[in-house]
Amino acid sequence: MELLSGGEMVARALEDEGVEYIFGYPGGAVLHIYDALFKDCKVPHILVRHEQAATHAADGYTRATGKPGVVLVTSGPGATNAITGIATAYMDSIPMVVLSGQVQSHLIGEDAFQETDMVGISRPIVKHSFMVRRTEDLPAIIKKAFHIAASGRPGPVVIDIPKDLTRPEEKLEYNYPTTVKMRSYSPAQRGHTGQIKKAARLLLAAKRPVIYAGGGVVQGDGSALLTQLARRLNYPVTNTLMGLGAFPGTDSQFLGMLGMHGFYEANMAMHHSDCILAVGARFDDRVTNTVDKFCPGAKIIHIDVDPASISKTIMADIPIVGPVQSVLQELLLQVEALQEKDAGLPDQSSLDSWWQQIDAWRAAHGLFHARRYEKSDMIMPQQVIESLYRATGGEAYVTSDVGQHQMFAAQYYRFDKPRRWINSGGLGTMGFGLPAAMGAKLAFPDADVACVTGEGSIQMNIQELSTCNQYNLGVKIVNLRNNYLGMVKQWQDMQYEGRYAMSTYEDSLPDFVKLTESYGHIGMEVGSLSELDAAMEEAFAIKDKLVFLDIFVDPREHVYPMHVAPNGAMKDMWLSKNERT
Amino acid sequence: MRRIISMLMENEPGALSRVIGLFSQRGYNIETLNVAPTDDPTLSRLTLTTAGDDLRIEQLTKQLNKLVDVVKLADLTEGAHVERELMLIKVRAVGAARDEVKRTTDIFRGQVVDVGPTIYTIQLTGPSDKLDAFVAAMPEVDILEVVRSGVAGISRGEKVLSL
DSSP states (O other): OOEEOHHHHHHHHHHHTTOOOEEEOOOGGGHHHHHHHHHSOSSOEEEOSSHHHHHHHHHHHHHHHSSOEEEEEOSTHHHHHHHHHHHHHHHTTOOEEEEEEEOOGGGTTSOOTTOOOHHHHHGGGOSEEEEOOSGGGHHHHHHHHHHHHHSSSOOEEEEEEEGGGGOTTOOEEOOOOSOOOOTTOOOOOSOOHHHHHHHHHHHHHOSSEEEEEOHHHHHTTOHHHHHHHHHHHTOOEEEOTTTTTSSOTTSTTEEEEOSTTOOHHHHHHHHHOSEEEEESOOOOHHHHSSGGGSOTTOEEEEEESOGGGTTSSSOOSEEEESOHHHHHHHHHHHHHHHHHHOTTOSOHHHHHHHHHHHHHHHHHHOTTSOOSSOOOSSBOHHHHHHHHHHHTTTOOEEEEOSSHHHHHHHHHSOOOSTTSEEOOOSSOOTTOHHHHHHHHHHHOTTSOEEEEEOHHHHTTSTTHHHHHHHTTOOOEEEEEEOSBOHHHHHHHHHHSTTOOTTOBOTTOOOOHHHHHHHTTSEEEEEOSHHHHHHHHHHHHHOOSSOEEEEEEBOTTOOOSSEEOOSSOOTTOEEOSSSOBO | OEEEEEEEEEOSTTHHHHHHHHHHHTTOOOSEEEEEEOSSTTEEEEEEEEEOOHHHHHHHHHHHHHSTTEEEEEEGGGSOEEEEEEEEEEEEOOTHHHHHHHHHHHHTTOEEEEEOSSEEEEEEEEOHHHHHHHHHTOTTSOEEEEEEOOOEEEESTTOOOOO
16 A cells, blocks of 8 residues: 555556646645656656646647646646636537646635635636545546546546645555546447437438538547548538548548638538538537528438537437447448448439539639739748648648638648647637647657747747747747738728728737747748748758748738628628629 | 426535536526435435526536536426425514414415514415415515525426436
């Protein structure tokens, strides 16, 4: 029997859980834990420069690997700084365990120094949280936290630990549980067979089917099965912003992303479909446009591990609650069985004319066709992403911040594999990209990791350039520099007659090259199209250093297509500044 | 439509705030709320009334069921059920009103549980609308204080909400 202090229990439990990295920042309430980490813990700790970055880095690590990220912060401001990152993970269903220090038990409620009610503040943005009351409960609580974070619909779990419970003087028996049993928590393990049978029949009877796959397919490791099903049926597939990579982006069956800035052919196919197979997607308002006008002729099969995601905004005709992997496996078997009985399923002539229609949409307004401007040496933002795609062979882990650059990256980098596209979809958190890239790079040190960003977003966590220096993280920052808060400006152009309220920086931007160099990295400025590819290749050839590419792009460019809102349907889109459907 | 939602939840600190928080977080209203431990000290029974159409209530019950602290949940209004609320009401009882209050209390099968020279405190149990009717039946009476427990409810027949 081993006797450990609370601080040592935390360190040991993280080892026992197989944690690869702890992302954190020390402070008064967690000093006992840090001392235990220092003395004896095999799990390396990454010291960020701001707690928000710790959560995003853990999040980026998780999205790249599938393993829950771990964050360690102190009480008060340490905990509140982590909130944005926890909310980001919550919205995108990312498993994360956040350990926050708390003031000593006897001081709780007395407005003690650096006291914040972390469990209270984080309550609406966590899957669950624990306030530890007794040292001996620590191992079981940590085990439960990992279990809850990673199972069912994943999400962040907070463990708030009062300082006195971790003090080195009090040593207690340590046993890390091997299993978790909770009477009040049992996520679905498989879908309902009857429902899956019905779904298979409906799917095979469809004349204008679309498979609409979301982040749940990536998170639930269902990409291979989804691809198998789609290819077997030769059905068109569209991915959500969160689902990019769930189906290969270069596949001819792929319609591109759908939604507000989705591909024309994807949105048109959805609107005109008679059967939508939604997998691990949640009919977000950025997908559906006006709910009442959503896909009027479509029957909807909805597979999701979270029952509350089904029929929340759009009623499902066939709801199936279960993990995507097991449900897709069973659906494939049912489809195969039905096809064995009736080789005429699905009806090929209907499917052929559906594909002809889709190809016609693609030819008319597909993304990869016409340039919208006169030929010039000015770089279009889309060309930067295409250049990035070429320089990395389409194999990079691409993180992004939030704004126009995010949409250009989502549209133009064709992700063939899941977990390569890492962005804040639900919460839309500017400042996510750089720390998330750190997490991905730590997970895969030999892979290319690019952070596509803009001058607005990158400055929200620019301090992490220092962390990248400390741990020698050779991520590549691709800054689409247009000297505006681009997406805000786009909306102001479209809806506020070009009144740019607070969307410019009035020449106050730093010299990013010098700034990067001062942090010990390499900075490169790219101003013309003729230099672009060479600069991109040069940057990615430097494997062991961080390179900041400050790329000046045409500030006039908007992201298209764009849903017409309010009151538009999926099919209502702006295709350029003056063309709409 | 009015609904009575009843649940068993872990009798642990923070559990109640998660349930209540979900309502404000997702834009639902709680009209009445009643919570206390059960015969099993590790479980609390929470009963609340809210309003909403079928879709909204379905979404609400799904979200409540997702809370890790919620062990089991039922919408009592889906079937036959018994519901009761307790009211304590303190009224000014002087002059003619003193007899009037006593008579009305008897009609409603309430009890006077505290008497003072100028006040009566009356206890009344029943479905919420009966308590409303009692208050409405005394328009001339000076009501000093009203305390209501919120609805507690239970299914009729064999149906039980237990582990």
